[in-house]
Amino acid sequence: MIDRRSFIVTSLAALLPAGASAAGRPDQPEPQTRDYGPAKLDIYAAGGANNLPVVFFAHGGAWRFGKRSQVGAKPGFLLANGFVFVSIDYRMLPQAxxxxxxxxxxxxxxxxxxNIARHGGDPNRIVGMGHSAGCHLVALTGMRGGLPGVAGLILDDTRAYDLAALSRDGGMVRAYARAFSDPAQWTALSPASYVDGRKHPPTFIAYSRAPGRGEESQAFAKRLRAAGTKVTLFDGSAYTHMSINRDFGQDGDALTAAALAFLKATVA
Incomplete structure (x- = not known):
């Protein structure tokens, strides 16, 4: 019997160019670090890059932990496939x-x-991407218009799309309760609050088998589609909450293949 993940890998493997294999992938590139004010960010660009699409990444960590260097194979894989990659820090709880x-x-x-043009990136072809807490932040800022001109969004595994609904469903577990302790702010901090009545870029939503991820992601995708947004929904139930981020860029990874297809259709 072929399990779901094996089937997806087989079906999508053809989307990965030969240069994207682990054996053919270049060593992890060294980033250029820049201070953007509140914190720093790392820019990964191949030598001679010119007017390439950009992936702008926010890490996870329960809004309390994590750092921009936790990118795994993403930079090497994306550079090998014709992208510039940016990973950001942002201030953390409890300070922020x-x-x-x-x-x-x-x-x-x-x-x-x-500033990305001077590093070989195209400022009009930026895709926002985030995992976990970073997924929530990219979804929130993207939905409310805080990422002007963003060409697409890759949202990787959060439950924090609609905080009031999450609370009603019993999903306000410790990490969420600590981050969203004031119910008066739930509407403003919920990406779902900004879906209706706005035009949103194409959105790729992935979810793992972690509790509640599928239900919350599917509900958010349904709401976006009802508002006229083009949505790609990836069933990542073969992944844990950590592996759905950690495996991105690895040879033969199903999510990587699906996300690359989305990127190429959106900004390539």
Missing amino acids: DVATQASDVEKAYAYVRA
Whole structure:
């Protein structure tokens, strides 16, 4: 019997160019670090890069942990496939609340859009990407218009799309309860609050088998589609919450193949 993940890998393997294999992938490139104000970001670009599409990445860590260097194979894989890659830091709890973190993401994006051309990136072809807490922040800022001109979004595994619904469903577990302790802020900090009545870029939503991820992601995708947004929904139930991020860029990874197809259709 072929399991779901094996089937997806086999079906999508053809989307990965030969140069994207582990054996053919270049060594992890060294980034150029820049200070964008509240924190720093790393820019990964191949030598001679010129007017290439850009992936702008926000790491996870429960809004409290993590750092921009935790990127795994993403930079090498994306550079090998014709992209510039940017990974950002943002200030953390308890020093900075989630609203401040979202503002940091928007400031980092504004810096990248204003400066990425000198690193070989195209400021009009930036795709926002995030995992876990970073997924929530990219979804929130992207939905509310805080990433002007963003060409697409890759949202990788969060439950924090609609905080009021999450609370009603019993999903406000410790990490979420600590990050979103004030119910008066739930509407403003929920990406779903900004779906209706706005035009949104094409959005790729992935979810793992972690509790509640599938239900919340599917509900958010349904709402976006009802508003006229083009949505690609990836069933990552073969992954854990950590592996759905860690495996990105690895040879033969199903999510990587699906996300690359989305990127090429959106900005290539």
